[in-house]
Amino acid sequence: xxxxxxxxxxTNPLTRHAVVAGTGTAALALPLLGATAASAVEPAQTxxxxxxxxxxxxxxxxxxxxxxxxxxxxxxxxxxxYKDNRKAIGDDPRLIHTGLDLEVRATKKASTTAGxxxxxxxxxxxxxxxxxxxxxxPNNLDGWIRNALDIMSQNGIPGSYDGxxxxxxxxxxxxxxxxxxxxSNAVAGTPSKGLLQVIDPTFATYxxxxxxxxxxxxxxxxxxxxxxxxxRYGSIDxxxxxx
Numbered sequence: 001x002x003x004x005x006x007x008x009x010x011t012n013p014l015t016r017h018a019v020v021a022g023t024g025t026a027a028l029a030l031p032l033l034g035a036t037a038a039s040a041v042e043p044a045q046t047x048x049x050x051x052x053x054x055x056x057x058x059x060x061x062x063x064x065x066x067x068x069x070x071x072x073x074x075x076x077x078x079x080x081x082y083k084d085n086r087k088a089i090g091d092d093p094r095l096i097h098t099g100l101d102l103e104v105r106a107t108k109k110a111s112t113t114a115g116x117x118x119x120x121x122x123x124x125x126x127x128x129x130x131x132x133x134x135x136x137x138p139n140n141l142d143g144w145i146r147n148a149l150d151i152m153s154q155n156g157i158p159g160s161y162d163g164x165x166x167x168x169x170x171x172x173x174x175x176x177x178x179x180x181x182x183x184s185n186a187v188a189g190t191p192s193k194g195l196l197q198v199i200d201p202t203f204a205t206y207x208x209x210x211x212x213x214x215x216x217x218x219x220x221x222x223x224x225x226x227x228x229x230x231x232r233y234g235s236i237d238x239x240x241x242x243x
Contacts, residue, residue, distance in 0.1 A: 053107075058136055059100045061154050061210040065093055068104065075105040090212070097212050097219065099137050099147045141165075141174045141218075144195070148222035155208055159226045163237030164196075168222075170241075171197040176218040194218070196225035206231070 057068060065078040074081050082093040085102045089095075137143035145164050152159055172178035172195050180192040190199040193215040198206075203215040206227040211220035229236040229243060 053105075054103050055106045057102050057104050059096050059098055059102060061098055061151060063096050063098075063210075065089075065096065068102065072104050072106040075107050080105065095212050096210070097217070098151055098210050099219070101136050141168070141195075144176075144218040144222060147219045148226070151208060151211065151219070151223050152226055155223075155227075157208070157223065157227050157230050158235040158237070159230070160235075160237050163235065163239070164222060164226065167225075167236060167239055167243075168195045171195065176216060176221065194221035194225075196221055198225045198228070202228055 055072070057072070059068075065081050068074070069078040069081045076083075078093070081102065081104060082089060084105070085100070088100050088102065089097070137147040145161055145168075148164065149159065149161060151157075168174055171192075174195065176195050178194065178197065180186055180197060183192065185192050185199050190201060192199050193203075195218050198215055198221055200215060203221070203224045206224045207213060207220065208223045208227055211217070211223050213220070215221055215224070226236045229239050233239055233243065
């Protein structure tokens, strides 16, 4: 017999490779199909981002953007709070005018305690933010005086609506941009400014923290002038002429 006739037929290397590759392909097919299936259902599993409730907060004496954002867990922190309210606040986020109505994107960190939903806690945060809102003031002479009176009350500065209004009408006729360019103060380089015609050194000395550091700001001007009048005359109510 010729040698090798009863040898086990040799498998073609190409055939063996095809079997291995085929097996490999079959093994890999399941993960590939699984990935495709997972991808297909992924949109259905993705949670829809809940709209963050926006609440109105009216600023009070001593408020800072950081404190407000921290108090209501504001989305984006104080920077986002400032961005959302820059028109009302102005160019300096450190100067927070009392009585501003700020829109706060209030949120509440998710609670995992006993698997309970955090919705009630979130509603509580919104309710607290709403309750924390205080009265707002119109952007006119009446509103400026009433806003100033509230700040004065918080700081123990005496004065009445009539006393403030009477002196404002005499000093500036109610124009917050009024400036005296002709009297002795102006000649000395410190012209009187604003509703109650306060010079810069006096404004700086009697400025009340929490109000804008700007003598042309109507509320800041009134409060600083009344603070000065209280120190010198006992009250703005006692001022009936140039002071």
